[in-house]
Amino acid sequence: MPLPLDSADLNALAARARAYAERFSLPLKDRNWRGSSGDYAGTGVGSSLDFQDHRSYMPGDDPRHINWQAYARTGNYSLKLYREEVRPVVEILFDVSDSMFAEPDKTTRALELFYFAWASGEKSGASTSAILVKGDHWKTLETGAVFSHRWQDLAAALPDTTASAAPNLSALPLRARSLRVLISDLLYPANPEPIIRALQRGYGRAILLAPFSPAESDPDWSGNYEFVDSESGGRHDRRIDPTLLHRYLDAYRDHFGRWKAASLRAQAPLARIASAPAFAASLRLEAIPGGALQLG
Numbered sequence: 001m002p003l004p005l006d007s008a009d010l011n012a013l014a015a016r017a018r019a020y021a022e023r024f025s026l027p028l029k030d031r032n033w034r035g036s037s038g039d040y041a042g043t044g045v046g047s048s049l050d051f052q053d054h055r056s057y058m059p060g061d062d063p064r065h066i067n068w069q070a071y072a073r074t075g076n077y078s079l080k081l082y083r084e085e086v087r088p089v090v091e092i093l094f095d096v097s098d099s100m101f102a103e104p105d106k107t108t109r110a111l112e113l114f115y116f117a118w119a120s121g122e123k124s125g126a127s128t129s130a131i132l133v134k135g136d137h138w139k140t141l142e143t144g145a146v147f148s149h150r151w152q153d154l155a156a157a158l159p160d161t162t163a164s165a166a167p168n169l170s171a172l173p174l175r176a177r178s179l180r181v182l183i184s185d186l187l188y189p190a191n192p193e194p195i196i197r198a199l200q201r202g203y204g205r206a207i208l209l210a211p212f213s214p215a216e217s218d219p220d221w222s223g224n225y226e227f228v229d230s231e232s233g234g235r236h237d238r239r240i241d242p243t244l245l246h247r248y249l250d251a252y253r254d255h256f257g258r259w260k261a262a263s264l265r266a267q268a269p270l271a272r273i274a275s276a277p278a279f280a281a282s283l284r285l286e287a288i289p290g291g292a293l294q295l296g
Helices: 007-023 068-074 104-123 151-157 192-200 242-266 279-285
Strands: 037-056 078-086 089-095 127-134 137-140 179-183 205-212 223-228 235-240 270-274
Touching: 007 104, 007 279, 068 078, 089 104, 104 127, 104 179, 104 205, 104 270, 104 279, 127 151, 137 151, 179 192, 192 205, 192 242, 205 242, 235 242, 242 270, 270 279
Parallel strands: 089 127, 089 179, 179 205, 205 270
Antiparallel strands: 037 078, 127 137, 223 235
8 A cells, every 4th residue: 555645745735626626516515414503404393593383382392483563463472484505414424445446547546535525525614524444344533633634644554455345334333314425446346235325324315436547447558467465465467358348348338337326325426536537527528417516
């Protein structure tokens, strides 16, 4: 795993991510939330200035909300109900398996997504946290570990996994009703449906952001190659002819076709984020149209 990365490079990535968070955002405003006081619509009533409804006064109600004008007209006590304002919860689950950092352009895109998701959560006023996950292993990050880049030392310390190990999301201590943003290349053969269900448990909402590079989605292999397993480091030689390349491309498309179908059934937006275009252009290809992200 190519960690740790240069702090200057990470500082530049983080600065760009904060700028992107001015233009794009996580989709927090299209649902009702439950949580601590904040700026988003809740599922209950509260003390904001946004009138919601009224009902009869009950013993124990806050008398400050009595509609005195209605009392003057009818002689009956009634309450004005206002929208509850809450602070949403955003949990970023960052897959730090070695395949995420197999190539420089994919590494850059994965890190841009990670820093952007955190910056967007903070900018929105959400209670934002992050968990590094690698197969069965995971590590919760302290707030200061993100933009100080200490997260990469914690990621490098997680045990190695097999190449086929999917992140064990069912083991993570997720908060109820949070927005869960999984940043992962999804390059594991596991059935996507149990993974998405684990991501949505506890009435959570799931978003999947999958960075990828042209080297994996549209390779131009021809002839003899030495392939390296990004997780184990194992090497093996293979001659690539047009038939084998066609089989690979079919398997790759089928793999992500199954992920797309599962995410649609679960109403969990999945956006694949290419590493080749600029970051903003990549988001506009799938993430914005598919509802995984919104214009700021």
